[in-house]
Amino acid sequence: MGRPSAPRPPAVPDQKTAADLMAVLPMTAEVKDGHLWIGGLDTVALAAEAGTAVYAMDEATIRHQLQEYVRWTTYHWPHVDVVYAGKAFMSVTMCKLVAEEGCCLDVSSGGELAFALRAGFPMERIYVHGNNKTPSELIECLEAGVGRIVVDSFEEMERLSALAVERGLTQDILLRVTPGVEADTHDFIMTGAEDSKFGFGRNQGLAMQAVKRAIELPGIEFQGLHMHIGSQIFALHSFAKAIEVIVEFMREIKDETGVEVRLLDTGGGLGIAYGLPDEPSTIQDYGKVVVDGIKAECERWGLSVPRMAVEPGRSIVANAGVTLYTVGSIKEIANIRTYVAVDGGMSDNIRTSLYDAHYEALLANKADQPRVMVATVAGKHCESGDIVVNDAPLQCPEVGDILCVCATGAYCQSMSSNYNKQVRPGVVFIRDGSWRWVVRRETYDDLMKCEED
Numbered sequence: 001m002g003r004p005s006a007p008r009p010p011a012v013p014d015q016k017t018a019a020d021l022m023a024v025l026p027m028t029a030e031v032k033d034g035h036l037w038i039g040g041l042d043t044v045a046l047a048a049e050a051g052t053a054v055y056a057m058d059e060a061t062i063r064h065q066l067q068e069y070v071r072w073t074t075y076h077w078p079h080v081d082v083v084y085a086g087k088a089f090m091s092v093t094m095c096k097l098v099a100e101e102g103c104c105l106d107v108s109s110g111g112e113l114a115f116a117l118r119a120g121f122p123m124e125r126i127y128v129h130g131n132n133k134t135p136s137e138l139i140e141c142l143e144a145g146v147g148r149i150v151v152d153s154f155e156e157m158e159r160l161s162a163l164a165v166e167r168g169l170t171q172d173i174l175l176r177v178t179p180g181v182e183a184d185t186h187d188f189i190m191t192g193a194e195d196s197k198f199g200f201g202r203n204q205g206l207a208m209q210a211v212k213r214a215i216e217l218p219g220i221e222f223q224g225l226h227m228h229i230g231s232q233i234f235a236l237h238s239f240a241k242a243i244e245v246i247v248e249f250m251r252e253i254k255d256e257t258g259v260e261v262r263l264l265d266t267g268g269g270l271g272i273a274y275g276l277p278d279e280p281s282t283i284q285d286y287g288k289v290v291v292d293g294i295k296a297e298c299e300r301w302g303l304s305v306p307r308m309a310v311e312p313g314r315s316i317v318a319n320a321g322v323t324l325y326t327v328g329s330i331k332e333i334a335n336i337r338t339y340v341a342v343d344g345g346m347s348d349n350i351r352t353s354l355y356d357a358h359y360e361a362l363l364a365n366k367a368d369q370p371r372v373m374v375a376t377v378a379g380k381h382c383e384s385g386d387i388v389v390n391d392a393p394l395q396c397p398e399v400g401d402i403l404c405v406c407a408t409g410a411y412c413q414s415m416s417s418n419y420n421k422q423v424r425p426g427v428v429f430i431r432d433g434s435w436r437w438v439v440r441r442e443t444y445d446d447l448m449k450c451e452e453d
């Protein structure tokens, strides 16, 4: 999920104000009265009312991104499922929103399925992932009536077949295939070794063996193939290369078994702008490369064009979200660096420590002021690696300022923890000038609800 991004030049005070950071902020962001506003709401007022730390997400941006995917994939072929990857950010409200936009939902655990069930999400629109689904998770999926299970191993296939037969059911499945194409941010690598814990590699004929077994096993119906070549991908030719490989495999399947793939799921991975130098591809271009690419490759091999699915996560929610913190202390270490400590940290955003991710930061209450210094935004945890943003150009900070870290809508709340028994921030959705909790801030009681005295 966290591919390395391009090397970044050393940070300098860049004199930019929030108005220069619109590329990484929600589409409704603006600077008004010296403050950062999102969705018609002053984020400084929001921080005062909701408290900090808080994840603030712009509903208009989320809906717009989903609509863009639907628009620019079905523009080229009407039979495309846009499957939101719930791992990027999931809440009951988010599941409802995805359902309202007519999209499908990817769940990767029994827990994510439980959220979809609680939201009343249509089960036929669920895609289930995971490289080691437990028997009880498979039973939960069968009993819920999920649309498709993406099978990841021979053991899982046999297990699922037996469980479905026991229940008199037939479950539609896809097989996850490792195409041997690994995307890097700006390029792809052909990995002969296909070293991945996910799916079936084509080396040694494993993927073909899996297809043949899926076709013969009772209780499961082989619908097609799935692949996911990486995340935060900027280079669309990585997708094009993987599509070439997988459609060629579809042809081999037809040649060897006579069976045509009816559904091809190309996974997620489209990159987003975390920092100002980032220039991700548009959803419009992505739709063309992926959907037209599949059509062209199918034509080339004389195959029927299958139903398709794409599984965006990050590009739906990342730029819709910001995290608002309060500055608690400022430590200037002469000739070394200035630490600005906030009331959160690696428990609400692990991506910096985990992937060396980079974010843009600004002071929401000084949004119209230039970023005149470089500071390191530190968290409040007992780890020196607890950094939220390394070397961030920033306005001149004071204790009590509201520090906004941009583009935190994906893989922050969903990867959050209670390290140091920190309560997790809540999530608010902002829409038309007002806000509501979609996940309330945790309390100490929440922290202790599983404790036995």
Ligand SMILES: Cc1ncc(COP(=O)(O)O)c(C=O)c1O
Pocket: 001, 085, 087, 088, 106, 129, 228, 230, 231, 232, 267, 268, 269, 270, 311, 312, 313, 314, 315
């Ligand atoms: C199977 C699968 N689909 C979709 C996604 C979503 O990817 P992204 O958030 O990069 O779009 C992931 C992310 O890891 C994934 O593993």
